[in-house]
Amino acid sequence: MDHQSTLHQTPLHPLHVRLNARLVPFAGYDMPVQYPLGIMKEHLQTRSGAGLFDVSHMGQVVVKAQSGNYADAALALEALVPVDLLGLKAGRQRYGFFTNDEGGILDDLMITNRGDHLLVVVNAACKEADLAYMEAKLTSCAVNLLEDRALLALQGPRAEAVLATLWDGVSAMKFMDVRDATLCGAACIVSRSGYSGEDGFEISVPAEKAEELAQALLDHPDCEAIGLGARDSLRLEAGLCLYGSDIDTTTSPVEAALEWAIQKARRTGGAREGGFPGSARILEELNNGAARRRVGLKPDGKAPVRAHATLFRDAGGREPIGEVTSGTFGPSVESPVAMGYLPADLAAAGTQVFAEVRGKYLPMTVASLPFITPTYKR
């Protein structure tokens, strides 16, 4: 079978082709890894101006209680995530994750209170499994994947100015706000969030208007199309996890240093303590710490240290202590950057460890995350 014919295409696929993107298979979709600008310049463009990303491969899922009450939907989903959703105000968004019975992570998510329902954005690779899981577990709710909508991310310090040419409501939004907006005549849902470490927006748009909206944003002189290659280096510099690399079913939220996403109401002594899969382990780790931690790692030299490199305590490679889970060259940091897991007693910033790369043991220093200073509009 033709390889291409097995891949899904997003509503923006014709635009990617027209822009001469280099297309690669990603999570079952034919996606742009880069445009002619190249990963390095695309990355820097997003940090200095604005970048437009097609993230339509991600799943947009509506969860609505049969009662029609937001609180019922929130309480139902709280049984699957360690996040305070009852306390989430209408028009606000929170980061979260589905946990499993062992306290591992099934997927990470963005969850919005849309007034009378929840909007959950899930990873492309987990979309089918998440949908089946929610349908099976959320029996008091209707669970619907929005298949007729695209998702665009507009990121960077000029993102607000670019979006303001289409909509004057943009400047009133703060980080993690979510609003309805009419863009190019289309009913869109705009959140002030993203995956780059920069201020920016994610825009859910009806599929048939996606290309027109994308083109209108790209018509702004400060905005360029950005591929998945730069998306990865941007999020890594920002210290953000990639599901399947930095977090998965074998990593707990506390090991992954994501405890900030678990609000007081769901912790020991909180109003709705526990009540999510794996809560025994996760609450125990919240109180007493985890044996290992996700950390930032900066190679001392110029060689990038990639995912799956083994970390050693000693320069001779005798005592393995962990593994790199993401690693690349950081175009804004102007040096290699990485993340990985280390024993808790070796996770303090400044600790030196060694990574095995092509038979050599390269020194790396534990660094605090993020590697860049985020520009979120809080």
Added chain:
Amino acid sequence: MLKFTAEHEWLKLDNGVAAVGITQHAAEQLGDLVFVELPEVGAELTKGGNAATVESVKAASDVYAPLDGEVTEVNQALVDDPSLVNSDPQTAWFFKIKLKNPADADALLDEAAYQDLIA
């Protein structure tokens, strides 16, 4: 004399010594290089074995030895500034090798054959 390999390297041959670089096509495919690792002067290379490593933001790739020979010189400028490879791949030589059997170079691709290969 200029020769090419199917692994997208070029060789400039002069008196049994070959300067080796990667082709424009290879540089475009790799994207912006951020790291170059070169062999040691004096290293004995075997045809098809790893000779150098290049890394883009996205991935690491090997540069193979096009023929058997001993490394006589390496281009430290590329280590200091890997972007030189992207800006002018046809002059950015990685290393020079003294060929064990200079006649082996005759079997490599000429420019027309290489252009056919990537067409």
